[in-house]
Amino acid sequence: MPRPVRGARGAARTSFGRLLPAVPVVLAVLAALTAGCQAEDRDEDEGRSPFTGRPAEGGARVLAVKVDNAPQARPHTGLGEADLVYVEQVEAGLSRLVAVYADRLPDRVGPVRSARESDFELLAQFDEPALAYSGVQSRLRDEVADARLIPVSPDTAPDAYLRDPERAAPHNLYARPAAVLDAAPEAGEAGDIGFAFGEPPGEGGTRVDRHRVDYPNATFDFTWSEAADGTPGWQVAMDGTPVPGVAPATVVVQEVTVRDSEYGDSLGNVTPYTETVGSGDAVVLRDGQAFEAEWERRGERSGTEFTTPDGDPLRFATGQVWVVYAAA
Template identity: 30%
Template structure:
């Protein structure tokens, strides 16, 4: 091959090699860098659950915003079984004339459509109801007692004055133990009233109620209001609640189930027998002995209430505020002439 031709061929070969090497360099992937981490988005902390003020349990949606409804509930044999007592937040049992008892029952967390039978008010009822605000339903009463109740900041719904259909007489009980209230409708008509304030302190975050932490285990709380009324509460470990009896017989609701409570608060109270002739008046403004039963145990202490609008304060013998178990409560206003027996 002539020299010029060989030189041209060599030049072409070198060019081809350089072109191939250049292409290879262009096709080689770049060195991999560190893999970027995904951005961590902070999760919002959920708000704490809203607790029902009169039970210390988690409130149903919207239930904490409505007002409390109190009612004067009959406890005559002819009024049993009562309607709605099993769904109360708090019930007060009080002595009335003839050695009988009546209830001031308060609904807030769980509101039935109907409650009753309702009866007339007594002179201690304003001091019991005022701290809850909201509404009080009753059938009437002596003019002086009705005036006392009307002078509280609580909305009064009275059978004797009602012409709007909130009350009716049922065909289950005989008169006068037959007046029933449309409870849910009564609350709906007064929905703008504020909800109640908490009345007791509750053990929260899995804490023990004071009766368990400081008290002693017991099986029965036996009470005596009079020779005609001696209720008792027996601890049901399986149901984790106290079961109510009256005069030795189970106290049943309208469905045939025994009434039960998470807490039984027993207050020894003085009775004014003279200011209103034969109508006993439980003195709610004052202080005295107290027994608080929760979780199958009872702790002894003192109670105090300083004003009509003030709540009942409970302090143990060790000087600590008494906390209750979350749930419903019965408050037994036992006369000092009666009796309280805590049975192991």
């Protein structure tokens, strides 16, 4: 899908010479209007989370947790309190989650599993968040050290984790979010990652009751409910099993490049690498509707912006956001 040309110059240049006397006045008016709009935007955003659009005090530090999503890891703990949940493909066509917290910290989150190379690019936009994870393979340790995040594993902060004796290893490791952040006092604060919140586009949406995303060996269903746990949202089901206590207000199905990395698991499965810098198409689910969208992330330090096909910001509904990375 071709992207719209923004800020095009040179239109009607043949008339420009005759308009020169009015240019200073026009520029002054435009500057005043722009300043007014920016001030209104700042007023609207002030006191709200850049991740959910909910009222927030600001200054909250960011914690990302790498969450196991094998069938044996379910049901999860702490997903309902996450501001953001990213879904990514891992070995053998399975999936794993990255849950991001700032506004609300549950007592524990998990089960926690190992990080992947893709996570370092994804999390760079959060400006050095704390990362709770169970470890990485030896060849990735240098990349963890160089990544723009603060790694906190059971090896470096054992008191920030616990094992559930009623569950089988390795699906029984849980993080204590407050303790993880105590072990990462320099973790970055929540800031702009490109999201916009507000009313949906006036047109272009399609009413949908359910949307499915298929991975080679995993499925995600999002079903619209007017009263999911008391709040309208998208009921989540993984591999056909509903996820209790989780109903994101917005679900983004983002088409990305998923390629082989240089790494793999002990069974010989190649680890996929999900490219989150670039641009492409997306579907944004909100308010029981699906909207065609385009996404762009210019670099690792940049957030991801979502726009309508006409180039206008596509605003999310206030509340939890899920971003599902789907192979383009």
